[in-house]
Amino acid sequence: xxxxxxxxxxxxxxxxxxxxxxxxxxxxxxxxxxxxxxxxxxxxxxxxxxxxxxxxxxxxxxxxxxxxxxxxxxxxxxxxxxxxxxxxxxxxxxxxxxxxxxxxxxxxxxxxxxxxxxxxxxxxxxxxxxxxxxxxxxxxxxxxxxxxxxxxxxxxxxxxxxxxxxxxxxxxxxxxxxxxxxxxxxxxxxxxxxxxxxxxxxxxxxxxxxxxxxxxxxxxxxxxxxxxxxxxxxxxxxxxxxxxxxxxxxxxxxxxxxxxxxxxxxxxxxxxxxxxxxxxxxxxxxxxxxxxxxxxxxxxxxxxxxxxxxxxxxxxxxxxxxxxxxxxxxxxxxxxxxxxxxxxxxxxxxxxxxxxxxxxxxxxxxxxxxxxxxxxxxxxxxxxxxxxxxxxxxxxxxxxxxxx
Numbered sequence: 001x002x003x004x005x006x007x008x009x010x011x012x013x014x015x016x017x018x019x020x021x022x023x024x025x026x027x028x029x030x031x032x033x034x035x036x037x038x039x040x041x042x043x044x045x046x047x048x049x050x051x052x053x054x055x056x057x058x059x060x061x062x063x064x065x066x067x068x069x070x071x072x073x074x075x076x077x078x079x080x081x082x083x084x085x086x087x088x089x090x091x092x093x094x095x096x097x098x099x100x101x102x103x104x105x106x107x108x109x110x111x112x113x114x115x116x117x118x119x120x121x122x123x124x125x126x127x128x129x130x131x132x133x134x135x136x137x138x139x140x141x142x143x144x145x146x147x148x149x150x151x152x153x154x155x156x157x158x159x160x161x162x163x164x165x166x167x168x169x170x171x172x173x174x175x176x177x178x179x180x181x182x183x184x185x186x187x188x189x190x191x192x193x194x195x196x197x198x199x200x201x202x203x204x205x206x207x208x209x210x211x212x213x214x215x216x217x218x219x220x221x222x223x224x225x226x227x228x229x230x231x232x233x234x235x236x237x238x239x240x241x242x243x244x245x246x247x248x249x250x251x252x253x254x255x256x257x258x259x260x261x262x263x264x265x266x267x268x269x270x271x272x273x274x275x276x277x278x279x280x281x282x283x284x285x286x287x288x289x290x291x292x293x294x295x296x297x298x299x300x301x302x303x304x305x306x307x308x309x310x311x312x313x314x315x316x317x318x319x320x321x322x323x324x325x326x327x328x329x330x331x332x333x334x335x336x337x338x339x340x341x342x343x344x345x346x347x348x349x350x351x352x353x354x355x356x357x358x359x360x361x362x363x364x365x366x367x368x369x370x371x372x373x374x375x376x377x378x379x380x381x382x383x384x385x386x387x388x389x390x391x392x393x394x395x396x397x398x399x400x401x402x403x404x
Contacts, residue, residue: 014043014080019087025131026068027097034064034089036078047081057093071095097130100166103173110175112144112154113182120150120175122164135165144177154179183216189250189258196248197263198230198240201345201400203373206236206260208250217253222372224248227350228397230262233372240264241347241374241398302401305332322349325394330361334384339403341385346376347398354395362386 020035038046052058052066057074059067066076068091076089104123112118124132136146140160146152152162154177161174190209198204210218222232226246232238238248241264248260306323307330325331335341344367348355355374358367367378367387376394378385381404 010044012040012042012044014045014082014085015039017048017078017080017085017087019076019078019089021089023090024133025092025094027094027130028068028071030068030097032066034060034066034076034078036064036087038080043082045080045082049079049081051077051079053077058091066091068093094130098126098128100129100132100168100171101125103134103164103166103171105164105173105175108175109178110152111178111180112152113180114154114156115182117151117153120146120152120162120164122150122173124166131167133167135167135169137163137165138177139163143179152177157181181216184212184214186215186218186252186254186256187211189220189252189256191248191250191258191260193260195261195263196238197265198238199265200240200242200398201347201402203237203239206238206248208236208258210252219253221251222248223251224262227374229264231347231373231375233370237373238262239345239347239373239375302403303332303334304399305334306330307332323396325389325396327389327392330386330388331358332384332386333401335403338383340381340383341401342379342381342404343400343402344378344385344387345400346394346396347400348374348376349395349397350374351395354393356389356391356394358387358394359390360385361388
């Protein structure tokens with residue numbers, strides 16, 4: 001009787017094999033382990049055979065344990081029982097072991113946009129170190145990852161450190177990684193109001209909206225074309241200084257510019273007084289028993305005096321365009337009509353170094369200097385206010401006094 005022969009059912013053949021390391025540098029007497037991966041994972045016969053050559057340099061067990069026996073170059077070979085597929089690890093055996101002393105990473109700091117990659121170059125020292133292999137790690141894989149070749153990829157915003165370790169873990173070097181989302185440029189600026197009309201001594205805040213809303217850098221620089229006419233602070237607060245026209249200039253970090261026309265008119269309030277040392281004013285020597293000698297004038301029911309208070313500097317010097325109030329000299333404003341003074345605004349010359357702090361010697365409060373807007377403001381309620389220059393000198397171009 002004859003029987004037909006058929007192939008064994010459900011046999012999955014081997015298609016290849018890989019090895020955990022393809023090269024290694026060791027010293028005589030060192031041992032290390034290699035692992036083999038048979039492909040596919042569900043192959044029916046996963047048996048492998050380990051061999052090492054030459055025998056005087058390397059030995060290997062059937063479990064993949066490699067021993068360095070003598071100096072030289074050798075190979076560890078793993079073969080599959082099914083199909084005879086092979087993988088090789090080349091091993092260099094040194095006569096004695098030279099430890100890694102340091103690792104140099106270039107660059108030492110790296111800025112990346114999310115999704116971008118960069119390569120870190122590692123130099124292991126000394127050059128004759130026995131084992132120069134490295135292990136790479138990131139302190140936060142949610143910020144940046146790194147592979148076995150030192151390739152760093154930014155995966156999320158934040159900061160972390162990528163380290164390169166020597167094979168024994170004793171030596172390491174780090175690179176500081178800053179990961180940012182892709183920058184979004186400013187496209188436009190919207191100003192509200194689109195134009196400004198105000199009186200001398202009056203202030204208006206201009207609101208700036210930067211578009212698009214997710215722009216990376218929304219910082220703005222505020223400026224005024226003619227600072228004699230108006231001043232502006234870093235928050236967009238525009239203050240009228242003298243009658244005239246000028247332009248508010250707002251610049252984004254990438255150079256996008258927005259302009260806003262500014263018109264400054266004469267004050268319509270009869271309770272406000274404006275003075276500069278020009279031909280419209282008459283200055284004369286005047287003696288005040290409390291504050292000494294200085295310059296004074298009386299206009300619209302307000303007495304304005306500039307006096308030396310303490311120290312040896314010249315007290316107050318009127319020039320053709322402004323009043324110089326030196327350190328330790330005072331500005332005295334007195335309401336002769338009996339009305340209370342509630343606000344004083346001093347417009348300084350267009351130079352922040354001459355817009356300094358002032359202290360209220362008399363009155364309810366001191367004065368606050370806003371150097372960005374080149375103005376000094378006092379607020380309170382008093383029939384007489386005396387302000388003293390504290391630092392350097394105040395160069396006053398315009399003075400606004402508001403009464404109740």
